[in-house]
Amino acid sequence: MGNELNIDEQLQEDRLDAKLRDEVPYIDDAGFTACVVQQLPSGRRQPRFARAAILLGVTLLASVIAYLITGGGAFLANAAEFLVAMPFASVCAIALLSGLLVTAVGTSAAVIKAR
Amino acid sequence: MALTDADLVARVLLDDDHHAFAELVRNHQSTVRGLLRQLTRTDAALADDLAQETFVRAYRNIRSFRGEAKFSTWLYRIAYNCFREEARKRKELVGIDETQLEAEHDPQTVDPALRHDLAQALQLLPLHERTAVLLCCQNGLSHDEASRVLEIPLGTVKTNVLRGREKLKKAMAAWATN
Numbered sequence: 001m002g003n004e005l006n007i008d009e010q011l012q013e014d015r016l017d018a019k020l021r022d023e024v025p026y027i028d029d030a031g032f033t034a035c036v037v038q039q040l041p042s043g044r045r046q047p048r049f050a051r052a053a054i055l056l057g058v059t060l061l062a063s064v065i066a067y068l069i070t071g072g073g074a075f076l077a078n079a080a081e082f083l084v085a086m087p088f089a090s091v092c093a094i095a096l097l098s099g100l101l102v103t104a105v106g107t108s109a110a111v112i113k114a115r
Numbered sequence: 116m117a118l119t120d121a122d123l124v125a126r127v128l129l130d131d132d133h134h135a136f137a138e139l140v141r142n143h144q145s146t147v148r149g150l151l152r153q154l155t156r157t158d159a160a161l162a163d164d165l166a167q168e169t170f171v172r173a174y175r176n177i178r179s180f181r182g183e184a185k186f187s188t189w190l191y192r193i194a195y196n197c198f199r200e201e202a203r204k205r206k207e208l209v210g211i212d213e214t215q216l217e218a219e220h221d222p223q224t225v226d227p228a229l230r231h232d233l234a235q236a237l238q239l240l241p242l243h244e245r246t247a248v249l250l251c252c253q254n255g256l257s258h259d260e261a262s263r264v265l266e267i268p269l270g271t272v273k274t275n276v277l278r279g280r281e282k283l284k285k286a287m288a289a290w291a292t293n
Contacts, residue, residue, distance in 0.1 A: 012284060013280060016233075016252070016280060016283060016284060016287075017252045017253075019233055020233060020237075020248070020252045020253045021252075021253055021255070023232075023233055023234055023253075024146075024149055024253060025149070026145050027144065027145040027148045027149055027152075028145075029141060029144055029145075032140070032144050032148070032163065032166070032167075033137050033140045033141050033144060034137075035167060036137075036140050036144075036167050036170045036171065037133055037136070037137050037140070039167065039171050040133060040136065040171065040174050041174075041175065042131075042133075048130070
């Protein structure tokens with residue numbers, strides 16, 4: 001008897017919920033979205049190309065400053081000489097370690113960003 | 116293929132893409148405006164103003180949307196906050212009281228010219244019960260989601276839904292016998 005009452009009540013509630021959902025009319029947009037978009041604040045951030053240009057500019061400037069400070073890039077010639085003089089196995093090991101380091105940093109950055 | 120809410124939110128976050136946000140507005144405007152119309156007791160102009168405010172706030176604060184809840188649930192929360200602030204300004208936060216509801220059930224006071232339907236019965240509920248019923252029964256939110264939208268305990272949401280439903284059933288039954 002009690003169970004029948006519960007089932008009946010549940011049915012009544014389901015019917016009421018269904019009726020409530022049916023009562024919701026679809027409200028036509030009628031310019032509402034356009035009105036909202038007009039009110040949105042614009043240009044919080046620079047466009048992508050501007051950011052890329054700034055990054056490139058700063059990198060070039062830093063390179064020029066480093067070149068001038070280190071006496072016309074003498075350190076590059078020194079480093080090249082050092083590398084040429086190194087045994088082939090050592091050069092391969094350095095290249096491998098550098099590759100692994102870059103991969104590890106890139107992977108951890110990607111994981112952090114995905115969270 | 117239509118983009119999901121998550122895709123559109125990502126585009127807004129990445130590029131401040133107004134077109135993507137417009138798509139989100141188009142997808143959700145009807146439910147948000149519908150909810151606000153019910154909360155403001157069918158004052159469509161006020162409801163639409165609040166809905167606009169809701170979407171503008173959503174755009175400004177989209178970085179705080181972490182995707183833990185559905186985008187629509189997050190929007191409902193903003194919409195409800197907008198409504199609460201407006202109601203506080205207008206000092207209309209208190210809904211129609213219980214005695215008024217009882218009077219509506221009294222056949223002696225029933226105006227035959229009134230359209231006695233579910234929508235009207237909803238308007239007779241006190242605000243806290245009406246809001247809970249609208250969110251859970253009409254918009255399909257779980258009790259847990261509704262408690263987050265309304266920022267009230269889960270038990271209170273369940274009680275409000277239960278009482279609201281009971282009152283609706285009584286009102287409908289009373290009108291059916293007249």
